[in-house]
Amino acid sequence: MRIPPRESDLVESMRRREFIRHAVAGTVVTAFGGLYYLAGDELTRQARAQTLPDGRPRLPPGQRVIEALEPMGGDPGDPRPSVFRLRVHGEVERPMELDFATLLTHPQVEQHADVHCVTGWSVLGATWTGIQVAHLAKLAGIRAGVKHVVFEAAHGYTANVPIDEALAPDVLVAHKLEGRALTRPHGPPARALVPSLYFWKSAKWLTGIRFTLRDEPGYWEIRGYHNHADPWLEQRYA
Numbered sequence: 001m002r003i004p005p006r007e008s009d010l011v012e013s014m015r016r017r018e019f020i021r022h023a024v025a026g027t028v029v030t031a032f033g034g035l036y037y038l039a040g041d042e043l044t045r046q047a048r049a050q051t052l053p054d055g056r057p058r059l060p061p062g063q064r065v066i067e068a069l070e071p072m073g074g075d076p077g078d079p080r081p082s083v084f085r086l087r088v089h090g091e092v093e094r095p096m097e098l099d100f101a102t103l104l105t106h107p108q109v110e111q112h113a114d115v116h117c118v119t120g121w122s123v124l125g126a127t128w129t130g131i132q133v134a135h136l137a138k139l140a141g142i143r144a145g146v147k148h149v150v151f152e153a154a155h156g157y158t159a160n161v162p163i164d165e166a167l168a169p170d171v172l173v174a175h176k177l178e179g180r181a182l183t184r185p186h187g188p189p190a191r192a193l194v195p196s197l198y199f200w201k202s203a204k205w206l207t208g209i210r211f212t213l214r215d216e217p218g219y220w221e222i223r224g225y226h227n228h229a230d231p232w233l234e235q236r237y238a
């Protein structure tokens with residue numbers, strides 16, 4: 001699923017927000033949760049009117065749009081690029097361990113992506129930069145019969161993704177958001193980005209990508225969350 005660039009939409013939505021700011025300044029509307037809420041509401045309304053190239057609504061059911069990622073916590077890893085190591089391992093011909101500098105020598109992809117958190121917020125069209133998981137898989141040479149990817153992160157956090165979805169072109173080892181290094185709460189120096197599934201699959205403080213023959217439910221999946229996590233099917237809980 002590719003999401004086309006939408007600079008014009010973004011400009012238009014900023015214009016609308018400006019308009020709303022002027023239009024409601026000093027009116028009774030500010031008493032109802034404020035302008036921020038109204039702006040988010042407007043973004044949600046706009047998103048509901050849009051469809052993806054494959055016909056699905058751009059905004060999955062039960063989601064509302066906010067303007068920037070909410071820091072959702074988790075046990076932080078070491079953010080220093082100098083100590084970062086990414087293992088690409090499991091059922092592969094050529095296991096690898098990449099340091100951050102080496103990771104950056106691989107082809108970089110810059111893309112707009114929508115992300116959807118199971119708690120109900122979505123951030124649309126942010127610019128993410130990173131390396132395609134498909135590229136790393138090709139380098140490592142995944143063995144016949146691989147069915148899943150397990151994203152591994154600091155302190156044992158894991159997230160499982162079916163192999164075909166993990167190899168989609170928009171699935172990245174991401175190290176920049178809006179052109180800047182990931183900030184502390186968002187998993188620096190690199191995190192997974194899996195836009196097609198609820199955001200818990202996008203492991204922060206990434207330490208490994210492991211290819212497996214069998215499914216291995218991850219941190220949230222063994223705690224009652226849905227094993228697959230498709231936001232359009234509202235696969236929130238098991």
Ligand SMILES: Nc1nc2c(c(=O)[nH]1)N[C@H]1C(S)=C(S)[C@@H](COP(=O)(O)O)O[C@H]1N2
Nearest residue numbers: 070071072074153157186199200202203204
């Ligand atoms: N390592 C790690 N990655 C994680 C988590 C976590 O607890 N630890 N939480 C997940 C959940 S539940 C969500 S919603 C997103 C939140 O990412 P954000 O804090 O950048 O918004 O990260 C996911 N990745």
Ligand SMILES: [Mo]
Nearest residue numbers: 072117118200
């Ligand atoms: Mo989450």
